[in-house]
Amino acid sequence: MSDIKIACPKCEWEPSATDLWVCTCDHRWNTFDTAARCPNCNKQWKDTQCLACHKYAPHLDWYRGLDEALRKELAAIILREKVNID
Numbered sequence: 712m713s714d715i716k717i718a719c720p721k722c723e724w725e726p727s728a729t730d731l732w733v734c735t736c737d738h739r740w741n742t743f744d745t746a747a748r749c750p751n752c753n754k755q756w757k758d759t760q761c762l763a764c765h766k767y768a769p770h771l772d773w774y775r776g777l778d779e780a781l782r783k784e785l786a787a788i789i790l791r792e793k794v795n796i797d
């Protein structure tokens with residue numbers, strides 16, 4: 712997935728590997744490593760908050776240059792895990 716760019720849909724901020732998100736369980740991790748699922752409590756985040764502009768956007772909207780097949784695959788992963796958790 713090296714040719715896929717990740718950027719905030721609202722302000723174009725590009726997260727790096729060292730940026731961390733905080734879950735409601737207080738765990739900190741890079742949300743793009745796990746398709747927005749907390750590795751500690753398994754919460755699946757549908758929206759991802761930008762660390763620059765602090766706005767929320769659907770996790771999938773952050774991925775640029777994602778082809779349709781890959782986008783559907785990622786959506787299926789997020790939806791399936793969300794169903795399991797809720």
Ligand SMILES: [Zn+2]
Pocket residue numbers: 734735736737738749750751752753754
């Ligand atoms: Zn968590």
Ligand SMILES: [Zn+2]
Pocket residue numbers: 719720721722723724761762763764765766
């Ligand atoms: Zn932003």
